Amino acid sequence: MRRTALIAVPYLWLMVLFLAPFLIVLKISLSDAALAIPPYTPTFKDGIGALIRELDFENFVFLTEDDLYWKAYLSSFRIAFISTVLTLLVGYPIAYGMAKAPDEWRATLMMLVILPFWTSFLIRVYAWMGILSNEGLLNQLLLWLGLTSEPLVILNTTTAVYIGIVYTYLPFMILPIYAALDRLDASLDEAAQDLGCTRMQAFWLVTIPLSKNGIVAGSFLVFIPALGEFVIPSLLGGSGTLMIGKVLWEEFFNNRDWPVASAVAVILLLLLIIPIVLFQRNQQKQQEAEQ
Amino acid sequence: MKRMSWFNVTSLTLGFAFLYLPMVVLVIYSFNSSKLVTVWAGFSTKWYGELFQNEAFLDAAWVTIKVAVVSSTFATVLGTMAAYVLVRGGRFMGRTLFSGMIYAPLVMPEVITGLSLLLLFIGIGLDRGVLTIVLAHTTFSMCYVSVVVSSRLVSFDRSLEEAALDLGSTPWEAFRLVTLPIIAPAVISGWLLAFTLSLDDLVIASFTSGPSATTLPIKIFSAVRLGVSPEINALSTIMILIVTVGVVTASLVSKQSAIRAQKDARAAERAD
């Protein structure tokens, strides 16, 4: 009896506030926009029969016809992918350095990685606005060093978006890689060198393969949220930076086209299923390996 | 002691410089007396004064804190229940769906979560305001809480609960007197995580809030869209300060307790 209640409360909560909303999104994505409140038709007031008759895939057809949308999806994928690779390149040496650091330093280093994670995301993105702007600190530095005679335009470009994603998601990359490297037995590396590897070979042949799970986990933890990112492209990116999260936002708030916004969301969700399933599988493999 | 290689020292230095310099710059420029945030014109704390006179910001901050406290508390209760069901519930109808619903919000883009919740609230005719933000935040942060708590429950020695039952506790007593005190650190960090997520959230709050309730991130976002402002720098500095004090304290406490545990272990060896 108690057990039933224990299961039912969180279960029903999620059914009502997580699952039901998705079904509504799905339904609205099949409706037509209308000048009404709510701004779509048909609604449930029109009766089930009318509902079924009038739902169609028009919005999805529209998404394929207007090249804004598929360009936005493509560009989101590209930006998310490139930023993931960049984050990996920046994050791996840090995680590696942490794993090799003396024991008494580890806790402090760990804290230093986690601290930004607790700091407001919005503020961390905002911090770069002042640095990257035309009169910003970075350009002042470059001019002072004489590396450039004209201020570089970085803010409101895709470059700024890359910097923003790498910066904000770096802890998500470092932590799983560090966890994987920390578990590594130091004698494995020594054994490889004892058997005739150079340090570099030992790194490529032993350390990298054994930290693969951490790399994969970290990459998905960056890639998946980066794909639907909204704050970074809208603060650091310019009009040339197309990302689907921003398109959805604008479709909804600026154009008030709820059915199209819903259709954009449905497609984004479908695109995300593949990386999410891959990520879950990687996590499961890792858990099995640990047992 | 191990000596670190030149490469490792460099990568750590550069890495942490990258992580921290932007925030340091932000903090420094919050004390700039010039309105132009890129030109240093001397030290001043006037932006802090202005910030504390800005009613709109203070109101938003108050709403944000209220929402965060209430939603993280609900999220902790629901998330702990969900974790218990996942780890100890055994088999029941729709278990796969349940665990799917727990894990999905973690990887769901916020724009989708926000949009879908908004459409639900409109669909059921719920006026958007503090209540809807609380409902939305509770829903997505309970999933984080349940992940944190269930990872602790998985490593929890089940024989402790069995021992409590064996000694005559009812299942509820066993949970209250044994399980809960032991997993309390995980429950507390779950609450803190939920609290921070709620404080931080811009996207979901933007979808689910109405004209009657504006949260701090929404306020900050609309202000910084127009460009950098020293007032926001001052606000950011305060927020960074609070988090830093919190995290540093937490890590000092955990370091202390680690040292105490070591001492205890040594005392235990001598106790025979």
Added chain:
Amino acid sequence: MSQTVFAPWENPDEKPLIRFQNVTKRFGEFTAIDDLTLDIYAQEFFALLGPSGCGKTTMMRMLAGFETVTEGRIELAGQDIGHVPPNERAVNMMFQSYALFPHLSVWENIAFGLKRDKKSKGEIEARVEEMLKLVRLEKFARRKPHQISGGQRQRVALARSLAKAPKLLLLDEPLGALDKKLRQETQFELMDIQETTGTTFVIVTHDQEEAMTVASRVAVMDEGLIVQVATPAAIYEYPNSVYVADFIGDVNIIEGQVSPSGDGEYALTWNEGQSPIEAASQTVFSEGQKAHLAIRPEKIRISTEKPEDAVNAMQGKVLDIAYLGNLSTYHVELPGGQIIKAQTANTRRLARRDITWEDPVWISWSATAGVMLEQ
């Protein structure tokens, strides 16, 4: 048998405290306990012994109430306890991991069960003090479990499970986490406490030495079945199968065919060209039946010259000597290739070590030294 010997299982009028009646336990397809019937009497120190996965832990968990019975019934003092939840059973358990509550002190751990019974404050205090005294931990009452040693934790666990004065105490590998020396001391302590409190103990262990030391009776288990239930001496000297003989202690097994030579005596033909072995048996074997002769190494004598009076004697060559300090075990290879282990006690410090590797030696034993087993 004298009156003072504790052997309620030999008295047909004695009512058992615990009765397993045709108990079967299945986990899905897997049968953990297979149609098992067993009686355990009050004040016994009963050991369930077997390799891991033999079902001994499942039996214990069914007694504690953590597993339900698939078929059959379990009675405690004549009552079916199949559907009584663990918190309502007059049975307590000492867990393998001790399961001490890490957030509670030693005192509070011991008081935990008493508080659940809504006993008065004075009663609880008196009982906890009594238990602390029993396990000699009065000085450590305020410590937390992680502040005391492994041996002390074990005693806290014992005190906690005894505090409610259960009818039956279950001990799941109670000494498994202790090192060897401490384990041996604690075994005697456990026996003392069992005797003082008069509680019925059921212990689960995979350590045959431990079972033999502490138990009044031992049940040897294998794959969900009880192979033999008997006193430690009977298990050792009169095993009922090769499995039991082999599981408990060291043994030589010689396979052959028997022919009766009258009066409970048999001749075992075991190797072409060797004279048959003479052996006595209480079990009746028929002509030509296959049999296994199990002889403990310490029952075999080893000598350099042919013993005059031995019933069974054969010559071999020393292959290996294991010097264990108090004992020496000789591995002797017979002409047929079979290896027989013989053990001698090193009773003198400066003994003549006149037997060494590759030496031709004689091994010998009497007709009653071994046990003939059907399987």
